[in-house]
Amino acid sequence: MDEHLHLSIVDAWNFSFECIILFNEAGTIFSLNRPAARLFSESPAALMGASIHELIPSEDFKKCLQRKGKTGVSILLGTKQLVANLSFFEKNETYLLFLKDISQIQQLQHQIQELKKTKQLFNLILDQLEEGISVINEQGRILFYNLKAGEMDTLEPEAVRDKRVQEVWDVDENTSTLLTSLRTRRTLHHRETKFSSTGKAITTLARTVPLELDGNMAGAIEILKDITEQKHLSETILQLQKQTKGDSEPSNPFSSQKNNTRxxxxxxxxxxxxxxxxxxxxxxxxxxxxxxxxxxxxxTGKELFAQSIHNESPRKDKPFIAQNCAALPESLLESLLFGTTAGSFTGAVNRPGLFEQAHGGTLMLDEINSMSINLQAKLLRVIQERKVQRLGSTKVIDIDVRIIATMNEEPLDAIAHNRLREDLFYRLGVVNLVIPPLRNRKDDLRVLIHHFITKHADLLDVSVDRVDQDVFRCFMTYHWPGNVRQLEHVIEGCLNLVYDERTISFNHLPPIFKNKIQQEERDFHQEPLTSYSGSLPEQIEKLERIMIEQAMNHAKGNITKAAEQLGISRQNLNYKLKKFQIFC
Structure with missing residues (x-):
């Protein structure tokens, strides 16, 4: 029994991963195992009787010997990094030394650090791209989500990464393009229009590609490209092509039956x-x-109103021309408005401007506050004098054009922030028409929903005639930053997901829209409730005062915006501000 026990101890001694050395107080080695001999590239017999100080000439090691033991001592032996644990047995006056070679571990740690730096560098590079990039692994967990993707979805990348797709968006394997591509191993192409928190329509092209490694699915990647500007420019070019048929046709391209309006x-x-x-x-x-x-x-339908005004005016048989002032750079917009003369700049030809083309009719200038201040000054002169000069020409041309300008912000704010000349505002704003946002006229929702269902159901060949009551309630509580246009896009998106149903249900709503609705509901329920005491009129008055104060704070003191948010007129809000003595 003792012999077997001795053999087991010897085996454990020699086959241990760690180097073990026994030496006395003088430093003389009297026993060591095979891993320790291999560490010093000698045989165990050759190292018997050798000095530990010659093998390990380290000052830190000598200090450990003075303290009679220590753990976790770092020792550098040539190119090898060791960690030592030392114990002293006073009864035998013997040191027991354990040495572990951690060179490989440190190399691996260094490699991991370098890989982390490389990953961070790649993340920084991908964050600079103009395309939105989302990557998931085979379990549907988001591995990467860059800044551009976050801008399009109004999400923080750090809050999205490492989460499952279903935790971020209200989707499943059939409605998520990433999960569908992962499941079917097919490349998908998709085009979508969504709305930002400010109501801006964003059109994207998406390509979703499955990722395979050694024949096994490793995940999927989705690349989103924002084509809003390209779409806008292409629509502008098509519009200009319709308006201008070439220099060989100087005559008016419009007739009483067709004046470019709908x-x-x-x-x-x-x-x-x-x-x-x-x-x-x-x-x-x-x-x-x-x-x-x-x-x-x-x-909200500003161009719809502009076209309607033209078609009910004495100018209805004359041309109606619309130009978006934000779609083109200043130099190109100037040449389009006023026309060009051959030789005025490289490649210039004799071409009438939009003022000439709209002679006798109406010129709509969309997003006038996006036009540069310098160009606004030139526009003001044309409006005042009713005369225009083509670029590079000395000839003055008389014009008779009614201008309908549109803008998507409060004019006084645009003037205060130097986006609109005050004198131009007074010239253009002879008649002011303010279209209320959809959130302030929720009574229109039912007829608008019915209209858009009828319009798009025929085009998509589906038999839908209503929305579910839960969906209608969601529509009534939603703030609609994209207004009527957003409502139409949502209805059209729902109809694309309908098969044989006759009712649009909550499941048919676009995922991003559902997420926004749910977020608004969460924000609403998180708002603190205030208890009141007193009669009902007193409670109503207190609540009214609080709502007005909150609206004025959100609007940063802008009475017009606060009135729109509260759904009352500016004059009524002014009266209530004086009544409650609220000064913002």
Missing amino acids: FQFEDIIFSSREMAQTVEQGRRSARSKSNVLIVGETG
């Missing part, structure tokens, strides 16, 4: 009192020759 006041869908008043104001303004300034948020 809408009349009868095409404006509404049932609310607010929109009824706005439409009536538009009809009245159509009778005059005065310039009109239409103010409204993105997607």
